[in-house]
Amino acid sequence: MENLVNIFVKSIFIDNMVFAYFLGMCSYLAVSKTVKTSVGLGLAVVFVLGITVPVDYLLHNFVLREGALAWLSPKFAEVDLSFLSFIMFIAIIASMVQLVEMIVEKFAPALYSSLGIFLPLIAVNCAILGGSLFMQERDYNSIAEATSFGLGSGLGFFLAIIGIAAIREKIRYSDIPAPLRGLGITFIITGLMGLAFMSFMGIKI
């Protein structure tokens, strides 16, 4: 149990998807204009990461990795399908995003239209594929660990995107030098936020 909490906290703060790895920047930069839409996108990312990482974990351990197919028959003990992991992970992610899209369209049509193209584009959000690939690389021991990692990473992204959205709402009327307006200042803010998040790096729980 303690282990699960550790992974969860670690993936939110210490290994934050945005500030430690700079993954998922495209939607992070594009949809963070208002807090309301970024909450929507953040929740969608939490949901997708929370589902795809455990599903990909099962896929990885029972289909793809070397010897994973041994449960079918001993003949397959040497089969290694891990070269397929990219395409399989993306397929899972894309189908999950399709699901989220349908749910959002049905229950929150206003949010659906304000997220626009960025909702289907979660499918190619690198934070999400990154989540599955980190899971593969770090070799989590159980599906529970993988789930807590997925949810934690999603929450880390959620925190980052609503944090920057609130800052961007606050500086909307600031007299920012013309060349920096828009994306330029957003990159600077992201860097400064990364500086603040460095406080957690190196924490051992």
Next chain:
Amino acid sequence: MKFIRKQLDKMKPSFEKGGKLSSFHSMFDAIETLFFVPKKTAQSGIHVHDSKDSKRLMIIVVLAMVPALLFGMWNTGYQHFLSINETADFWTMFWYGFLKVLPIIIVSYGVGLGLEIVFAQLRGHDVKEGFFVSGMLIPLIVPVNAPLWMVAVATAFAVVIGVEAFGGAGMNILNPALTARAFLFFAYPSHMSGDAVWIAEKADAFSGATPLAEAAAGNSLPSALDMFYGFIPGSIGETSTLAILIGAAILIYTGVGSWKIMLSVALGGLAMGYIFNAFAANQFMEIPAHYHLLMGGFAFGAIFMATDPVSAAQTNKGKWIYGFLIGFIAVLIRVLNPAYPEGMMLAILLLNVFAPLIDHYVVQGNIKRRLKRVKVKA
């Protein structure tokens, strides 16, 4: 005063529009408003007119820092003579520290105000007074042995990236002095931490570790009273909790600093300290909770930097949350993160980042509550 007024009046026409030196108008304006309350009034909307303009407010903050500064100068000398095992009288120690600290102050103000004036000229706004405070804060939060060029680079980073990129003082999201400190900390870690940097020209055999470093190493600590008065190694202005409290009294009395933030930071620190005491898994966790308020930059950060009105939370309820989380996270980082003994700086930066979010939800909450009230009536 009359003499200054006369001189300024004599010079004024050449700085006005069409004058010979009109391109240096903002510099003249800065000097004039430094001496006299400006006559300019707002052109639109309704404004309350008051003698408290931002220049006066900033000066009060600088004055509130003077006790900590003077004590820091004396302590610099005291620690130096202690380390080489000599005794010296009060004024020798003070003079020694004065000569060490003054160049840092000059560099910080020179670089910061210089850049501020350049930007004011380029962008055509007035010289803003925000740097008065940051220029004094930066010398107080660096170790006394910090090379001057590092102070200059960090100040330039803080002013250009931290403030001017956002449109000048009052629009920054992070506290500029802390941005400078964090820049130094991550760019030149060997000059910002460890045992060697806190005492000027220290003898090698003398341990110059700060109480925080001693605590992390599991060594014995100075007595609480020593830490309260500040006879300990540390950044120039942060050691004496007593001198900082005098500053706090000035800030609270004049209404410049928010007592809500100061109090809630202390509460947050104590809360986390007691939680660690309850677990007491290692020696650092067993330190009495109130020691955390006395060690390192906790008091200094709580009084002078967390309360920065620009980067702190703006709403009343938000201030409580903001302050509490600063104290809480500062102690958390201190104890759990062996790499960064000084958690206060990073905790304030982190909450600076999330202050707008806290405000957003406090405001939304208020709107929702009021809407409900309206609906019930109707």
